[in-house]
Amino acid sequence: MDAFALTPANLAAIAAMAVATYATRVAGLWLAGRIPQGGRARAALDALPVAVLVAVIAPGAAAGPAEILATIVTIVAVLRLPLLAAVVVGVGAVVALRALLG
Known part of the structure; x- marks a missing residue:
């Protein structure tokens, strides 16, 4: 079996990684709005x-x-x-x- 073949499992892994990447970016923006902008932070x-x-x-x-x-x-x-x-x-x-x- 070719590791680089476009199988449903590979597509699912790529989609999951895309969702995880997007989620971390959105979470970072969401958290940035809630962190105090002054002082020690x-x-x-x-x-x-x-x-x-x-x-x-x-x-x-x-x-x-x-x-x-x-x-x-x-x-x-x-x-x-x-x-x-x-x-x-x-x-x-x-x-x-x-x-x-x-």
């Missing part, structure tokens, strides 16, 4: 992008010399650039340094 939401960036970068930072150097480049970029630009610089640094250093 605002501070926590403001810190969230940086926390996610650190969680993504930290495990890879110990993988080798290219990743360690890319982490340093990314930290400098985070301190000097907007977050999206820093992410782009960080990804570019990893790609370039892995190509150069192996």
Whole structure:
């Protein structure tokens, strides 16, 4: 049996994943309207992008010399650039340094 065949079970799985994706997005919008927009909640939401960036970068930072150097480049970029630009610089640094250093 081909795993990529368009069977009723595969269609049901795709439909279930689509419903789950839509439900999480709608639930996020619904919850966002009920979270207080000031004080500690605002501070926590403001810190969230940086926390996610650190969680993504930290495990890879110990993988080798290219990743360690890319982490340093990314930290400098985070301190000097907007977050999206820093992410782009960080990804570019990893790609370039892995190509150069192996």
